[in-house]
Amino acid sequence: MKMYFHFGDEKYVLxxxxxxESPGAMLGACCAIFCLAVLYEGLKEFRTQLKLDPPGSTSESPVRPDSEFRSLLVDGADSRFISSISSCRHLVQTALHMLQAILSYCLMLVFMTFNLWLCLALVLGLGAGYFVFGWSRDTPEGNDAQQCQ
Known part of the structure; x- marks a missing residue:
């Protein structure tokens, strides 16, 4: 394995x-890596949106104050703590977190091949994914999106 950035052909990808091994196969691998990177950004934004806006919630913040959370841990018998940690929403968030971790480590391993074609596809995919899914983070609520001047 080459431990420096190169444009060479790779025998294996992940x-x-x-x-x-062929230029067509490398192009296909780059397209797949690009799509995985876009998927990673979409999954990351989806998890953020689930955390910020749980279904059926009011406008109150879903995050508990630190002192209230500590008291729940100390008491240990509070049913709100038990129901919140075993809720369906928390289990879905946990499963999505594990999927995101697996995907991020796979993308890291792709970058560690040091193949510049794969690295470029990965970075472009992350950029495209952020462009498509991350726009809501860049605009304050209630304001129209500002255009580049």
Whole structure:
């Protein structure tokens, strides 16, 4: 394995059966990596939106004050703590967190191949994913999106 950035051909991409030996196979691998990076950004934004706006919530903040959370841990018998940690929403967030972690480590391993084509596809995919999914973070609520001048 080459431990420096290069444009060379790779034998494998992440898995033994994912070969990128020809230019067409490398193009296909780059497209797949691009899509995985876009998916990663979409998943990250989806988890953020689930955390900020839980279904059926009011305008109050879903985050508990630190002192209230500590008292729940100390008491240990509070049913709100038990019901919130075992809620369906928390289980879905946990599963999505594990999926996001697996995807992020796979993308890190792709970058660690040091193949510049794959690295470029990964960075462009992350940028495109942020462009598509991350726009809501850049605009304050209630204001129209500002255009570049």
């Amino acid at each position: 898995f033994q059966h994912w070969h990128a």
